[in-house]
Amino acid sequence: MPLSQGNKAYKEIKSMILDGRLKPSASYLETELADQIRVSRTPVREAALRLEREGLVIVRPRRGMQVVPVSTDDMAEIYQLLTVLEPLAAELAAKRNLSESEIEPMERATQEMEDALAEGDLVTWAEADDAFHALLVEASGNRRLVEATERYRAQVHRARMTTLTMRPSPSSSTKDHRSLLQCLRNGDAEGAGEIHRAHRAAAGKLLVALLAKHSLDNL
Numbered sequence: 001m002p003l004s005q006g007n008k009a010y011k012e013i014k015s016m017i018l019d020g021r022l023k024p025s026a027s028y029l030e031t032e033l034a035d036q037i038r039v040s041r042t043p044v045r046e047a048a049l050r051l052e053r054e055g056l057v058i059v060r061p062r063r064g065m066q067v068v069p070v071s072t073d074d075m076a077e078i079y080q081l082l083t084v085l086e087p088l089a090a091e092l093a094a095k096r097n098l099s100e101s102e103i104e105p106m107e108r109a110t111q112e113m114e115d116a117l118a119e120g121d122l123v124t125w126a127e128a129d130d131a132f133h134a135l136l137v138e139a140s141g142n143r144r145l146v147e148a149t150e151r152y153r154a155q156v157h158r159a160r161m162t163t164l165t166m167r168p169s170p171s172s173s174t175k176d177h178r179s180l181l182q183c184l185r186n187g188d189a190e191g192a193g194e195i196h197r198a199h200r201a202a203a204g205k206l207l208v209a210l211l212a213k214h215s216l217d218n219l
Contacts, residue, residue: 010050018157018161025069027063028067030044030064032064051065074155075155081148082149083201086149087193089136090183090195091190091192092140093141095187100185106132112124117171126161159211162216163214176195
């Protein structure tokens with residue numbers, strides 16, 4: 001089914017924010033975005049309001065939308081939240097006794113991460129990693145957890161893409177996913193929570209350190 005004009009505008013503008021085509025702190029008029037996406041101004045306005053609710057932009061009447069920058073301090077706070085919320089999601093998912101068909105999308109994302117690492121394709125690795133985390137939270141069955149974490153993962157994605165080539169090989173991250181999948185298959189809620197808590201804490205520590213080291217404070 002074709003995307004509605006509003007959904008098309010939302011997906012394309014969000015993609016441009018996440019991959020850096022729309023710059024942090026910069027402002028963009030509805031008309032120029034509408035021309036780029038080839039839609040009218042109304043879908044762009046709808047998309048901007050939706051992105052504002054996600055914390056990615058600020059909508060300014062008659063001045064368009066401004067991309068919200070993310071600082072090192074912001075990222076530290078975001079990871080504090082994700083290190084609490086996502087392990088809870090992992091515990092809830094393990095308690096649900098997921099079927100193999102429910103686990104399969106996470107298995108597939110992990111395999112994509114391993115394949116991408118073997119080929120040295122860090123961009124594909126990061127995209128598959130993002131997909132895994134989204135699927136994990138969805139598997140919790142808690143809609144509010146999904147809503148709460150989705151906003152912050154989008155902001156993390158921007159920082160991760162900026163620092164992707166600055167970090168060591170993320171092979172340990174993929175191994176964590178394998179261990180977590182085994183906990184989900186075993187219904188081991190405590191193990192799932194512990195593994196994912198350590199996983200998110202380590203990722204946050206590394207990312208914040210990279211941002212500080214390279215003075216990347218306007219993402």
